[in-house]
Amino acid sequence: MLEDEFSDIVRKASRGLGLDTPTLASRTGIAASEISAWLKGDGAPSEAEARELAGALQLDPGKLADSALRRWEPHVDAPENVRHHPQNPHPSNGYIFFLEDGKTAALVDPAGDPKNLKRAIASGPYVLRYILITHKHLDHCDATADVAAQFPDAQIVMHKLDVHAIGALGSKALPVRDGDELPFGDAAAIRMLHTPGHTDGSSSYLFKATVFTGDTLFAGSVGGAFGDKTTYADILHSVKTKLFKLDDETVVMPGHGPPSTIGQEKLHNPFF
Numbered sequence: 001m002l003e004d005e006f007s008d009i010v011r012k013a014s015r016g017l018g019l020d021t022p023t024l025a026s027r028t029g030i031a032a033s034e035i036s037a038w039l040k041g042d043g044a045p046s047e048a049e050a051r052e053l054a055g056a057l058q059l060d061p062g063k064l065a066d067s068a069l070r071r072w073e074p075h076v077d078a079p080e081n082v083r084h085h086p087q088n089p090h091p092s093n094g095y096i097f098f099l100e101d102g103k104t105a106a107l108v109d110p111a112g113d114p115k116n117l118k119r120a121i122a123s124g125p126y127v128l129r130y131i132l133i134t135h136k137h138l139d140h141c142d143a144t145a146d147v148a149a150q151f152p153d154a155q156i157v158m159h160k161l162d163v164h165a166i167g168a169l170g171s172k173a174l175p176v177r178d179g180d181e182l183p184f185g186d187a188a189a190i191r192m193l194h195t196p197g198h199t200d201g202s203s204s205y206l207f208k209a210t211v212f213t214g215d216t217l218f219a220g221s222v223g224g225a226f227g228d229k230t231t232y233a234d235i236l237h238s239v240k241t242k243l244f245k246l247d248d249e250t251v252v253m254p255g256h257g258p259p260s261t262i263g264q265e266k267l268h269n270p271f272f
């Protein structure tokens, strides 16, 4: 199931553009009461109404209509060297990925019950080289201290604009910048992409043909704009100028919801 439904997409775009429901109603000719009901997940627009709303919200009309009428979902498997791990009680996604030896590992977003994480990592034996953090929200980093204590040799990687969220450990985080390459194994590297907008320090991490996008890009949607300085426009800009520059075959492993690919997102994400 997709992370965001039609109502979530319309809410994010209207908030991002500063358009309230009465304004949307007057720009589309659709009754405000109808739009309000759809935003609550009550009923759904027709194809024509969805296209009309898309025009007012600077979204893609055909792709928004697909979302309203539930006509698209990606069917992408996680790559072989990537494993998803539970982060309950949070509904967010965490990942561990490996080099070919199956032992050298990196963790994306240490969050949730530390027991789950310890189990996921301890089913190794792994050498955990990196703890990569996509952004400062607690459902993505609230187990950092536990994981760091268990794996003191693992390097924490987090953008400096978000690093305050992990407290004193922030001083140990590698202060990465956009485009930095982290050596991983003999011949591989992890590339950090600064993708601000959801938060100021939001980061994506590219390893081979997989990109971990945190809450910047979801299958069929984007994260909400919660930056202190960065905005909705920044999140769209980050996706267009950083993530959509990757190969179409690149698998997107998001912070919430199912995997997708860059090519699928170009074809189906209503924000682009």
Ligand SMILES: [Fe+2]
Residues within 6 Å of the ligand: 135, 137, 198, 215, 223
């Ligand atoms: Fe978030």
